[in-house]
Structure formats: C-alpha cells, structure tokens
Amino acid sequence: MFWTTLLIGAGGAVLAGLALQTVNGKIDFKSTADFFIYPLILLGYGMLVSVYAQLGFFAYLILNYTGIGVFPRKVWKYIQLVLAVLALLELAFLRTVVGGERNGLSDLILGVLILMTAIAVSYFKVKSTNASAWIPTFFFMTAITIVEIIGVLRIGVDNATIFIVVPLLACNAFQILMLHRVLKPSIAQ
Template sequence: MTFKKWLFLFVTTLLVGGLTILVTSTLINWEGFQAITSSAEEFLAGAIFLFAVGMTFSAISQMGFFAYLLVNRLALGLFKSKKVWHYTQIVLILFTFFDLVYFRYTAFATHQETWLNYVILPAVLLIVSLVFAYIKAQQTNENAFVPALFVLFVVTTVEAVPALVINDPIWVMLMLCTLFVCNVWQLLWLHRLTAEPKKKSA
C-alpha cells in the first residue's frame, strides 16, 4: 500500500467516524441532544463536539484494525496451517460472545433482569458481523470470511471496552456503531487499495 492510498483510508475513515456518530446520535438520542442545545450556536457546537468524538473513535478503530493485520501476519507465520489460525479465531469469537453476555450480566444485572437481556447486544453485533464478513468473502475469497468476522466482532468489542464497562446505553451504542462502521469501511476498502493494478495487454 502506498502512502497516498493509506492517507485516503485514514482521512476517509476519520470522516466516516464523525458522520456515523452524528447519524447514530440523531437516531437514538435526538431528544437528549436537543435538551442540551437551546440555541443554534450550542447546536453547532454540540455537533462539532460529537464529530470530533467520532473521529477519536475512528482513530481507535484504525489502530485496532492495523494491529489485527500485524497479529494476523505473525499468526500465519507461526502456525503451520492456516486452518489452525482460522479455528483459533473462531474459538476467540465464541469466547468473546460468552464474555459479552456473562461478564456484563454479572457486573450490571439487577434483580429484575435475566441473562437473556444481555444476549441481545452481542447477538445483533454477531449477526451484522456475519453479514459483512460474507460480503467481504464474496468480494475477495472464502478464506477472508473468518478474519473479517473476527475483526468486526472481536476487534470491535475490544475497542468498545471503555463504553462497555461504563454501561451507559447511549454511549455503548454510539461507540459500538461508530467503531463497527469504521471497521467495515476499512475492511471493504483494504483489498481495493492493496490490489495490484492490472497489466495492460500489448
């Protein structure tokens, strides 16, 4: 990947992060946003603040994404078979799903809540991750499915830990949605930016 291509991915992912958090905030917390902005100036300042927060989440997403690319390369060199690394990632995906349910339930559940209430978030995240991992595999090859699923589910979850441990529903949604969309953006652009240009026939 050339510097120009990396710069494109970096800048566009920042913009995607900023726009995503604005859209998400509008959809899930419009009344709360209006309550703290009584004038046009405050509304604009609030939007700029959220956009900056979204770009910060985007930077976290990019660090996590490129960290995975490094770990993936090292793991492929460490394991003799690609299947072993793929199965390892599947186990980690299942382990992450269990953690999202069990640890959040034990840490935050009230007497009226059941563990089923804590299955919804990881289940939705996993389902959407499966959809985009399938799209990635369709655009590249079937071997990309498990790594893509790992990035979208496990890496996104790890990146969203600051919001998950606070357990504020609004910030959990804002951070998770922004990180997920940024990871999807990077994932679907990576193979386009790293593809070798086709040679012109004589």
C-alpha cells in the same frame, strides 16, 4: 483510506448522537450556538472513534500476520473462529453471569447486533474476494470490535455504548471491506 475512515466515523457519531437525542426526547438547544456546536462536538468525537478504530485495525493486521507466521494457516483460522465465539459469549452472557450486577438484556442485544453485523460484513467480503476471507473478517468484526469497546462496557451506560459502537462498527466494516482493494497487487508491465 485514513480520511475516508475519519469521515465515516464522524458521520456515524453524528447519526448516533442525533438518534439518541431524538429517542431520549432531549433535543433541548438553549440557543442557536448550541444547535451548531453539538453537531461539531459529535463530528470531533466520531473522528476520535475512527482513529481508535484504525488503531484496532492495524493491531489486527499485526496479530493476523503473527498468527499466520506462528501457526499453520488452517489452525490459525480455527483459532480465530474460537476466539470470536468466546468474545461473543463473554460479551453476551459471561459478563452478566459472573458479574451479576448488569442487566443481561442490553449485553445480549449488543452481542446480537455485533454478530449480525459481522455476518453481514463477512458475507460481503466473501462476495468481493473469496471464501477464505470469511473467518478472518468475522474474527475482526467480532473479537477485535469487542476488545475495542471494553472501555465503554466498563462504564455500563447503554447510551455511551451505542454512541461508540455505531461509528466503530461502521469504521471497522469499511476498513475490512477495503483491505483487499488497498492490497491489490499492481500488474507488472
């Protein structure tokens, strides 16, 4: 799972980096070496983001294990749902309202993108497991992803945000969708 997540992060960063270069109209390689070095830099960056995503995933697993141990399961699910909604509200609205210096449109678009991705990943997780996986998956894909991107949100550059969010969402989606396959108990013979 580590190596596959590493490759997904690398691929996501290459796609995001090349798409940003194309959209910004700045595909300006001065030499053949630039043409080959830029994708290698993107691959390396994507691998770093994937390791960061894996760190967030294991932090979530520990948080979930602790939450289940401290709270009754039903209460823990509602706590996760409330925290996910609060994280989305903070990302999409409160940063703009309280901070005031940011353009709220980019935060709103990012919040909607994360929300739509979380809903889609939660849907596929429920299809491959059971209905009880919806809230934990939604929580991971929203709240944990938003916590993982706090550093780039402080920079306030939309291109940097896109550059980290694309591979991060891809890695997080892969990890949460594969979790039940990794934890699948072996059949005793």
